[in-house]
Amino acid sequence: MLAAADSSTDVEHFHNTAVRKDPMSKAPHFPQQPVARQNDDGSLELECFLEANPQPDIKWFYENNELKQTDRFSFRLQNKGNDAFSAILQIKDLADSDAGAYRCAIVNPHGKGNANFNLKLTGFSSPTFVEKPQISSRDDGQVMVMEFRAKSILKPTFVWQKGDEIVAESDRIKIVTREEANQVYYAALEIKEPTKEKDAGQFVCTAKNESGKLTATFTVKFEVPQGAPTFTRKPQILQKTSDSGDPAIVFDIGFQADRNPEVIWLNPKGKKMKESSRIKFTTSPDGGANTFTASLELKNYKAKDSGTYTCNIKNDAGEANVELTLNIEGPLDDGDGDDSQA
Numbered sequence: 001m002l003a004a005a006d007s008s009t010d011v012e013h014f015h016n017t018a019v020r021k022d023p024m025s026k027a028p029h030f031p032q033q034p035v036a037r038q039n040d041d042g043s044l045e046l047e048c049f050l051e052a053n054p055q056p057d058i059k060w061f062y063e064n065n066e067l068k069q070t071d072r073f074s075f076r077l078q079n080k081g082n083d084a085f086s087a088i089l090q091i092k093d094l095a096d097s098d099a100g101a102y103r104c105a106i107v108n109p110h111g112k113g114n115a116n117f118n119l120k121l122t123g124f125s126s127p128t129f130v131e132k133p134q135i136s137s138r139d140d141g142q143v144m145v146m147e148f149r150a151k152s153i154l155k156p157t158f159v160w161q162k163g164d165e166i167v168a169e170s171d172r173i174k175i176v177t178r179e180e181a182n183q184v185y186y187a188a189l190e191i192k193e194p195t196k197e198k199d200a201g202q203f204v205c206t207a208k209n210e211s212g213k214l215t216a217t218f219t220v221k222f223e224v225p226q227g228a229p230t231f232t233r234k235p236q237i238l239q240k241t242s243d244s245g246d247p248a249i250v251f252d253i254g255f256q257a258d259r260n261p262e263v264i265w266l267n268p269k270g271k272k273m274k275e276s277s278r279i280k281f282t283t284s285p286d287g288g289a290n291t292f293t294a295s296l297e298l299k300n301y302k303a304k305d306s307g308t309y310t311c312n313i314k315n316d317a318g319e320a321n322v323e324l325t326l327n328i329e330g331p332l333d334d335g336d337g338d339d340s341q342a
Contacts (some may be wrong), residue, residue, distance in 0.1 A: 012205025027111030126212025
């Protein structure tokens with residue numbers, strides 16, 4: 001992100017014939033051009049190499065204003081031996097506004113010199129991660145949260161995408177952005193009741209300001225835990241004659257699970273169903289390893305039994321749900337009790 005660091009040096013010698021000159025004395029001299037470099041921690045160092053005897057006084061200037069030691073600006077002078085020194089200015093938490101003219105001024109009794117740096121900085125005010133992107137859940141897994149924190153000296157914008165589509169808020173999706181202390185911003189995407197069909201894939205949030213941008217990437221996977229229930233075939237709705245000779249509808253489910261799976265049937269109103277004279281549940285081994293058939297038999301079915309039924313299968317490792325929609329034509333009110341909705 002360091003676009004350019006032009007540098008130059010100049011020296012001026014003092015001549016004083018009234019003072020006996022030490023043969024070891026040496027006016028400041030620059031044996032090589034100064035350099036600028038960026039460190040792994042993001043800080044920037046300006047370094048000038050010099051020779052002088054005695055050790056010179058050193059001051060640093062920015063746009064002709066003398067710099068003082070602060071949390072952001074620090075100076076050090078390294079003695080390399082043989083009258084050689086290295087003067088270093090370190091700048092932390094760089095911003096694009098730190099660009100400009102820097103000068104290292106050195107002086108000893110025999111001369112003075114200046115090392116000049118012209119810094120051109122771009123991208124240093126771009127947003128940076130404070131907390132890396134992560135995916136979590138809350139409300140017993142009912143809400144998936146993709147979140148991160150970024151520091152931005154300039155006010156950023158946040159745009160969420162899934163593939164090429166911009167993610168918009170809805171009754172299911174909430175976008176959260178808030179500014180916290182020390183120019184830190186929190187960004188999150190919250191999805192209620194996430195499903196593999198709707199939400200699996202890659203989400204990207206781009207945080208952008210006038211200096212640059214930061215991309216947070218989230219890969220959403222729906223992995224089934226070991227031993228959790230899974231469906232082994234497409235569910236079916238069959239018509240048959242019951243053992244008592246009555247017409248019946250059978251919901252047929254094939255699944256695989258270990259750890260003592262429990263099968264629960266929910267009626268179209270979302271209530272747990274109970275066995276009765278018209279309703280019978282069956283769960284039986286299916287011949288394979290930990291495979292089963294679950295069925296719901298509904299005798300003497302009527303139009304009022306129409307709707308979407310849910311089969312919920314649960315064990316210690318997880319749970320799975322499948323929905324079956326029943327459409328029966330006929331009068332809705334036949335005067336009988338609504339025991340299928342029990």
